[in-house]
Each structure stands twice: as structure tokens, then as C-alpha cells.
Amino acid sequence: MPPSLFIEQVLNGFQFGLMLFLLAAGLTLVLGIMDTINLAHGSLYMIGAYLTATLVGVTGSFWLAVLGAVLGTALIGMLLELSVLRQLYRRDHLSQVLATFALILIINEVVRMIWGSQPLLLSTPEALSGPVEILPGLYYPAFRLVIIGVGLLVALLLFWLVNRTRVGMWLRAGASNREMAQAMGVPIKPLFTLLFGVGAGLCAIAGAFLGPILAVQIGMGESILILAFVVIVIGGIGSIKGALVGALLVGLVDTAGRAFLPLLLSRVASPEVASNLGPALASILIYLLMAVVLFFRPQGLFPART
Amino acid sequence: MKKLVWLMVFLGLMGFSLALAQPRTVKVGFVSTLSGGGAALGIDVRDGFNLALRHLNNQLGGLPVEVIVADDQQNPDVARQAVDRMLKRDRVDFLTGIIFSNILLAVGDAIFEEKVFYISPNAGPSEYAGEQCNPYFVNVAWQNDNLHEAMGQYVQTRRFENVFLLAPNYPAGRDALTGFKRYFKGRVVAEVYHRLNQLDFSAEIAQIRAARPKAVYAFEPGAMGVNFIKQYAEAGLLREIPLFLPGFSADADVIRAVGRGMVGIYNSSQWTLELNNPINQRFVEDFRKTYNRTPTLYASQGYDAALLLDAAIKAVGGDLSKKDELRKAMLAGFNSTRGPLRFSPNGYPIQNYYLRQVIQQPGGEIVNRQVGTIFTNHRDAYVDRCKLR
Numbered sequence: 104m105p106p107s108l109f110i111e112q113v114l115n116g117f118q119f120g121l122m123l124f125l126l127a128a129g130l131t132l133v134l135g136i137m138d139t140i141n142l143a144h145g146s147l148y149m150i151g152a153y154l155t156a157t158l159v160g161v162t163g164s165f166w167l168a169v170l171g172a173v174l175g176t177a178l179i180g181m182l183l184e185l186s187v188l189r190q191l192y193r194r195d196h197l198s199q200v201l202a203t204f205a206l207i208l209i210i211n212e213v214v215r216m217i218w219g220s221q222p223l224l225l226s227t228p229e230a231l232s233g234p235v236e237i238l239p240g241l242y243y244p245a246f247r248l249v250i251i252g253v254g255l256l257v258a259l260l261l262f263w264l265v266n267r268t269r270v271g272m273w274l275r276a277g278a279s280n281r282e283m284a285q286a287m288g289v290p291i292k293p294l295f296t297l298l299f300g301v302g303a304g305l306c307a308i309a310g311a312f313l314g315p316i317l318a319v320q321i322g323m324g325e326s327i328l329i330l331a332f333v334v335i336v337i338g339g340i341g342s343i344k345g346a347l348v349g350a351l352l353v354g355l356v357d358t359a360g361r362a363f364l365p366l367l368l369s370r371v372a373s374p375e376v377a378s379n380l381g382p383a384l385a386s387i388l389i390y391l392l393m394a395v396v397l398f399f400r401p402q403g404l405f406p407a408r409t
Numbered sequence: 410m411k412k413l414v415w416l417m418v419f420l421g422l423m424g425f426s427l428a429l430a431q432p433r434t435v436k437v438g439f440v441s442t443l444s445g446g447g448a449a450l451g452i453d454v455r456d457g458f459n460l461a462l463r464h465l466n467n468q469l470g471g472l473p474v475e476v477i478v479a480d481d482q483q484n485p486d487v488a489r490q491a492v493d494r495m496l497k498r499d500r501v502d503f504l505t506g507i508i509f510s511n512i513l514l515a516v517g518d519a520i521f522e523e524k525v526f527y528i529s530p531n532a533g534p535s536e537y538a539g540e541q542c543n544p545y546f547v548n549v550a551w552q553n554d555n556l557h558e559a560m561g562q563y564v565q566t567r568r569f570e571n572v573f574l575l576a577p578n579y580p581a582g583r584d585a586l587t588g589f590k591r592y593f594k595g596r597v598v599a600e601v602y603h604r605l606n607q608l609d610f611s612a613e614i615a616q617i618r619a620a621r622p623k624a625v626y627a628f629e630p631g632a633m634g635v636n637f638i639k640q641y642a643e644a645g646l647l648r649e650i651p652l653f654l655p656g657f658s659a660d661a662d663v664i665r666a667v668g669r670g671m672v673g674i675y676n677s678s679q680w681t682l683e684l685n686n687p688i689n690q691r692f693v694e695d696f697r698k699t700y701n702r703t704p705t706l707y708a709s710q711g712y713d714a715a716l717l718l719d720a721a722i723k724a725v726g727g728d729l730s731k732k733d734e735l736r737k738a739m740l741a742g743f744n745s746t747r748g749p750l751r752f753s754p755n756g757y758p759i760q761n762y763y764l765r766q767v768i769q770q771p772g773g774e775i776v777n778r779q780v781g782t783i784f785t786n787h788r789d790a791y792v793d794r795c796k797l798r
Contacts, residue, residue: 115611173631186610220444221452222632223665227643234645244643248709316640317608318446318632361612365601382578382602 120354134339180303
């Protein structure tokens, strides 16, 4: 295998993994700290992408649109928390799953009513639509490099927020023992609303940057939500570090499976079998990864509660 | 008692005369992909079909028509439910509309069992062309392999030493690359299948870059095509390794989304905008006027599906119970947007395949222009294995 192919696939895995991290970070905090299952997390990602696509049309600038979409989605997220999710904290997980699944359906229909059922067009900004030579002879799409940069930046910010600020201290306290944190005077209600808004904003960043690569369409949130859950189960619920490691693992394994598994299989099996088996195996690889991790560490790699 | 008998006779007559006064309607079930990544295809077929109905004054073969539309969401289970409902509750006379072969294969048997004709405006799986061909199946578009056979032939005549092949992992994806390889005699560097509806092609594009083929051939319909071509261009490969496509990945829907990057690309199609016959000219002109966009091959297929039904129902004088005659009438052919169209005994068309190139007109509009003919009166490769006559 040429080294350039290897480097390119690793970058692809990183790029996908970092975007998954943005989704998983919000999800794992909500699940770890609020003990609430929020299936509608993917819908916030969809809302972020739709807002970006619309605002690009209005403002003409991709970056302004991202900013607007992040603020808008965070606001929508906080409104959702205040109006619906707040009622669910004391209910059991089944009620939460049912209620937030209903939210998915409702949000999908609202988006269909506003934007129609055809996918929206969101293009990469003109200046970033070409390739960049990162090593001699190795070209990589500029926009994907930007995604990696943005993902790393947000991850750093999040680590700073959680590990170095007072709010972060409350969050960690809430994640490891909620009752105790409340007893010690942590303002849990506004904290949850804020947390939910931050999670929604992170979703919007992922939606804005994945929109031009994937597609801005109804249902885009559901398929990626499953991956986000896989990430937090692997990483350990409630842990930002776990979400980052889990997301990068899933991104790399998924890319490696698609890229190298068919190649490997074609060495040992007939081309017919390899072309049949390769794509099938590649698509279950991350679930295999999850099963293996759960077998050895049922709490995930970095559990928040010990 | 006598009075009662008379009354019953009278009522019976009244019912009979009511039936006479109200001519039978044709019920057509239209199941198609109208949302999600394949929506552009289903919407084009539907709009083409509706335009033909408008041109036919909402009649098929002289009978008033009722169309029942359902969205299959590109999901075989959803399609199965819609088809069952149309067969059992609505009792449709014909079914049509399905875009994706995996969906058609999931519902086909249920339709044929009820002895209802399925007129395919798109999906043309090889399964229904050979041993499993069925008298209740007619495809007005093509057999899945055909457009790819044409591109294989063209890439062969350009004498490319080797080619990299890419398609989604579903029945039509396999048919596609089988068709291409049937006519391309050079070396196949790699044959890569990816998940259906995959939208990020970074892993595949890295493989293409590393393999350094002389040419790439990719069957990517709908949103997959838009994303693949965009990402192929963003990776800087469009200038380095020529990309060849079937008409599905290079028609007006994809051109609208991708834009300038498409200019210069060669692709194959059974239909073109400039085919010189009155039916096509009226179709293209009115489609543009009605829907405010350029029609695609999908739209022409939807239009032709309605024309085929019209011709066949007319031929049996509106008696839809004559199933054998209906089938004979359909296979006898009709005048389509592609001129007179004939069929093989397996229900697939015998037709020409054209070479098109995406060009930018002086006004700036990007269109697909017919630049040659690859096959004339081409049949599908499976017809000899079909026992139907």
C-alpha cells in the first residue's frame, strides 16, 4: 500500500471522527449529567444544516451562515429543553425515548413543511473547493482540512470549558453524582438549559460542515445519531474524553473498513466473493468494534462514574 | 310477490344502465421515491407521467384515469405496504413508478401474483430479464445493464488501457458494472462497491488516487452522483483522470447541483433532448413550460410509461380484462419520445443508445448534447434465457 493512500485515509477517518465527536459530545453530556435519553439530538443537527443552507442564501457568506446557524440552533435547543425535556427528567427512560422519538417525527414534518421534501443544496465555499498539496504529491480537499481544524479547535475549547472553568466543574460534579452536586448548591436548572444549548450549538457546527459533503435532507439526523450513540457507548457515557476517543476510533475504523477490507479480502478470496463480502463486512465493522469494547469494558473506555 | 320481482328487475336494470352511463375508469398505482436522496428521480418520473396524462386529456386509451400516488421513501418495507394497499384495497389495474431495483424486486412477486401489470418507468433488473421474466412485467426504459454497456463500448473505442469501476452495492449497481465489462475489453483496475445511499466518497476517492487508473467509470444515481462528482472535483481528480458516466449521473438534475465541473463529461442515454420527432419536441417544450426546468431521461421515461398504457388500452378497446391481448398490445410497441419503440418477449425495449456530452452554451447554460450513436436496435443480454414468447 502506498504511504500517501494510508495518510489520506487516516485524514478521512479523522475528519469524519471529529464531526462525530461534535454530535457525541452534546449527547454524552446530556445522557451522563441529566440522565436523559434524547433521540431528537440528530434533529438539532438537521436543523443546523438547514439553517446554514438557508442563511448562505440570505447572507452570501458561509462563515456568517455558520455563526447564525449555531446561535439559532442553540436557541431552539434551549427552547426545547425549557418546554419539553424539562418535563421528562423525572420520568423513566422509556418515556424519554417515546417522547423524543415523537420530537423527531414532529421536527421532520415541520422541516418538510418549511423547506419541502427535496434535499437542499449547500456548496462548499468557493475558496475552499479545490485540493491542497499537504505533502509533495499528496493532495487533499481544502474544505476537509478546514473541517479537521474546526473539529480540533472545538474539541480544545470544550476541554478547556469542562476542565478549567467553574461551569465545567459543576458539569463534572453533576456527571459523577447529581444528588450530591445539587446538595452542594450547584444551580442545576439553568445549568441544564445552558448545557442543552451548547449541545445543540455543537450539533449545528457538525451540520454546517457536513452539509456540503453529505446532503441537507430530512432524516439526515437519524442515520448519524445511531453512530453518535455507538461513539458514546464505546467512550463511556458522560465523558468528553471518551466521546473524543470513541469518535476518532469509529471514524478511523469505518474509513479503514471501507478502504482496506475489500482490498484485503480480494487477496484471500475470489473477486466475486470479495466484492460481495467486502461492503457488507465494512458496514458492520463499527458495531463489531462496539461489541468488543463492551465485552472487555462494559462501562466504556472512559466512564464518568466509577 | 309479483310486485317485488318487478321491482327487483327494475332496480337491476337501473344498476345496469348506471354502469353503462359511467364508463369504467383506469386505476393506476404510482409508487415512487419522492423524498430523500433519490427524490429528484421519482419526482421527474411523476412529473413526466402527469404531463403525458395532461396531453391525453386525463384519459388512457379513452378511459378516464385515476392515479393513486405513494412515496416509497426508498425503503422496501414502505413500498411493500403501499403496493399491498393498492392491490387489495384500491384494486388498481396497473402499477408503475418504482425507481430503484432493490425496491422493485421486493414488491414484484406480489404484483405479478395478482395478475396486475407492472409498467417499469425506470428499474430494469436483470432478474426479470432472464429465467424469471414475467408476462406481467413491461419496462419502458431499459434493462439495467444497457446504458453501461454503451459506455463500456465507448470507453473501449477510446482505447483506454484500464479503468476503475465504482457502483453502489445493490442489484442495479451490480448489473451496471456487469454491463460495462461486457463491452469494455481493457483491464479493470478495481471494481469497488459501496453502501447504497452513501454520501461521503472520501475513502473511495483515495483508492482511485492511489490506483492511478487511465479512466474512471462510476454509476451513481441521484444524490450519490451529485456528491461523488463534487467530491471527485474537490479532490482535484477531474483534471487528472477522465470520468465517464451513464446518463443517470450526468442528466439535468445532477448538472443543476454540480454546475461547471460537469462540462466536458461524456455519458450515455437512450433518450436525448434533441431527438427529432414531434412527440419528443412537444414533451421537451411543454415540460420546460410546465415545470420550469429541463427534463431528464427519467422524465421522458415517465412520459413514455403513460403513452404505452394509452396505446395498449386503446388496442383492446378499453376492455382491461383481456390480459393476454393487453400484453400483446404492449409488446407490439408504440410511438414514444424516442420514436417507434419495440419490445423483446421479456418486456424490455429494443432501442438505440446515444452518446451525450455536457457542454456550456454561449449563453452560459450547461446542457447535455447528443454527439453520437453507440448502439442501434440494441437488445438486452438476457432475453434468450427468457421462455416467454
